[in-house]
Amino acid sequence: MSYAGDIVTIASVSAGAFFFLAGTVGLLRFPDTLTRLHALTKADNLGLGFVVLGLLPQAASLRDGLKLISIWLLALLAGATVSQLIARSARQGGPAR
Amino acid sequence: MSITTVFESVLAALVLGLALWTIAVRETYSATVGFVAYGLMVALIWVGLDAIDVALTEAAIGGGLGGIVLLGAAARLRDTESTAAETPNRMVRLGAAALSAAIAAALAIAILLLPDAAPTLAPAAVANAAATGLANPVTNVLMAFRGMDTALEKVVLLLAIVGVWSLASDQAWGGRPGPHHEADPNGVLAFLARLLPPVGIVIGVYILWTGADHPGGAFQGGAVLASMWLLVIMAGLADTPPASSRRLRLVLVAGPGLFFLVGLGGLCFGAAFLAYPIAHAKPLILGIETAMLLTIAATLALLLAGAPERSVPR
Amino acid sequence: MSDFLTASVGFILAMLALGLVSILRGPGDADRMMSAQLIGTGGIAALLLLGTVTGVPAAVDVALILALLATFASIAFVKKGLSRLEVDSTDGT
Numbered sequence: 001m002s003y004a005g006d007i008v009t010i011a012s013v014s015a016g017a018f019f020f021l022a023g024t025v026g027l028l029r030f031p032d033t034l035t036r037l038h039a040l041t042k043a044d045n046l047g048l049g050f051v052v053l054g055l056l057p058q059a060a061s062l063r064d065g066l067k068l069i070s071i072w073l074l075a076l077l078a079g080a081t082v083s084q085l086i087a088r089s090a091r092q093g094g095p096a097r
Numbered sequence: 098m099s100i101t102t103v104f105e106s107v108l109a110a111l112v113l114g115l116a117l118w119t120i121a122v123r124e125t126y127s128a129t130v131g132f133v134a135y136g137l138m139v140a141l142i143w144v145g146l147d148a149i150d151v152a153l154t155e156a157a158i159g160g161g162l163g164g165i166v167l168l169g170a171a172a173r174l175r176d177t178e179s180t181a182a183e184t185p186n187r188m189v190r191l192g193a194a195a196l197s198a199a200i201a202a203a204l205a206i207a208i209l210l211l212p213d214a215a216p217t218l219a220p221a222a223v224a225n226a227a228a229t230g231l232a233n234p235v236t237n238v239l240m241a242f243r244g245m246d247t248a249l250e251k252v253v254l255l256l257a258i259v260g261v262w263s264l265a266s267d268q269a270w271g272g273r274p275g276p277h278h279e280a281d282p283n284g285v286l287a288f289l290a291r292l293l294p295p296v297g298i299v300i301g302v303y304i305l306w307t308g309a310d311h312p313g314g315a316f317q318g319g320a321v322l323a324s325m326w327l328l329v330i331m332a333g334l335a336d337t338p339p340a341s342s343r344r345l346r347l348v349l350v351a352g353p354g355l356f357f358l359v360g361l362g363g364l365c366f367g368a369a370f371l372a373y374p375i376a377h378a379k380p381l382i383l384g385i386e387t388a389m390l391l392t393i394a395a396t397l398a399l400l401l402a403g404a405p406e407r408s409v410p411r
Numbered sequence: 412m413s414d415f416l417t418a419s420v421g422f423i424l425a426m427l428a429l430g431l432v433s434i435l436r437g438p439g440d441a442d443r444m445m446s447a448q449l450i451g452t453g454g455i456a457a458l459l460l461l462g463t464v465t466g467v468p469a470a471v472d473v474a475l476i477l478a479l480l481a482t483f484a485s486i487a488f489v490k491k492g493l494s495r496l497e498v499d500s501t502d503g504t
Contacts, residue, residue, distance in 0.1 A: 006412055013415070013460070017422050020453060024426045027433050027449060033441050040445050044452040051456045058463050067471050068459065074478035075452060077292065082448055082485040084285045089489045090441040104421050111428055118435060130443040131434060133484045137454045138427075140473060144461055149469040156476040160451070164484035278490070286490075289482065297479055304472065312469040317476070324480055331490050
């Protein structure tokens with residue numbers, strides 16, 4: 001059980017780290033604000049999702065596991081909302097210039 | 098050198114670099130964003146130092162409320178920045194630099210001169226945890242062993258809100274704090290302001306409740322609740338209450354009021370001011386903390402909303 | 412296992428450092444705000460991993476608060492800009 005759990009952890013956390021890398025590279029390399037936003041909010045939340053998935057087998061209790069999942073859901077909600085808000089203000093040429 | 102040491106050195110270097118950049122950068126706005134990121138990194142360091150209570154406070158204040166205060170200030174300053182061409186002269190700048198360097202040097206000397214095994218009361222606080230029935234030593238110190246300090250801190254919060262309110266102009270005296278927020282009722286922000294607060298209230302109460310035995314407490318929970326209230330206000334779904342509202346003022350004095358009431362009870366029936374009867378220590382402390390949660394949430398949110406700006410039609 | 416997770420925290424911290432570079436570079440305010448968002452998400456991941464490595468379950472609570480409040484700086488950023496625009500337009504009329 002714990003052996004299989006460890007394999008899941010290593011695979012998932014590695015995948016999560018890869019998506020964080022992808023998001024960061026996108027943030028640094030993409031040409032304009034909207035594409036950078038696209039790279040960041042999608043890849044990062046996927047990365048966090050994989051990290052959470054990887055840590056689930058290590059969670060001590062059911063409550064800890066539920067907390068981990070709710071953290072991911074909150075982060076997803078935050079990412080989705082913020083990307084909308086920033087994209088809108090960037091497009092209107094408001095405070096984002 | 099273990100992998101943990103390398104990791105900690107890298108984290109410290111990152112935070113120091115970010116701090117230097119935040120001071121050096123000329124644009125107010127960039128410095129603000131830098132500072133918000135700095136708060137997040139410092140929360141990581143507190144977790145690394147095993148000071149979870151402090152990390153929780155840093156996350157709630159630095160991640161939520163601090164960002165709103167600083168960005169609001171930056172937005173106000175930005176309107177005046179272009180018109181205010183006046184820069185401080187060389188003497189003022191040199192004086193400020195000398196003063197900052199002196200303070201930094203004094204702090205560094207104080208830290209370097211600490212005796213090697215720093216004097217600590219931590220073992221005593223942990224050893225006497227059974228006296229209150231709470232397992233979190235930080236809550237024990239705040240609410241029982243040094244309860245007087247905490248009670249007076251809440252009075253300071255009250256004084257702060259009185260100070261902010263006294264900045265109101267005569268027309269707006271006793272009126273609603275802050276500008277009125279207009280937002281699209283079907284927009285993204287209004288959606289978030291409907292979805293997030295129920296979750297946030299549960300988390301705020303959870304942080305208070307878990308503070309009895311694990312890291313957490315009234316201040317962190319109150320900061321979370323204050324953020325939720327501000328979110329609803331910023332989305333235009335609710336307005337700030339007028340400063341003259343009696344119910345609001347009752348909430349503002351509830352925390353310190355109950356604290357002093359229990360303290361006087363200790364003076365009358367027990368050994369000393371704020372002496373809890375051993376058998377009822379835990380329910381009394383949790384009761385005070387619940388009242389303080391409401392007070393802290395209301396006070397922090399109103400401090401951020403600012404001075405009354407709009408008069409209430411009578 | 413613990414070594415692997417520590418290395419993961421280190422890797423994610425490196426990504427955060429790169430995100431910091433993006434804060435420094437800008438060029439626009441929106442880009443800076445996005446970098447702050449990246450640091451928020453990455454910080455949550457780092458906290459969760461760190462809590463598992465060091466065996467501090469309460470680190471999850473810190474991550475929970477960070478996730479709950481992750482939107483706030485960005486909302487203030489958008490909101491302050493918008494309310495200023497509204498003030499400008501009412502001044503004009």
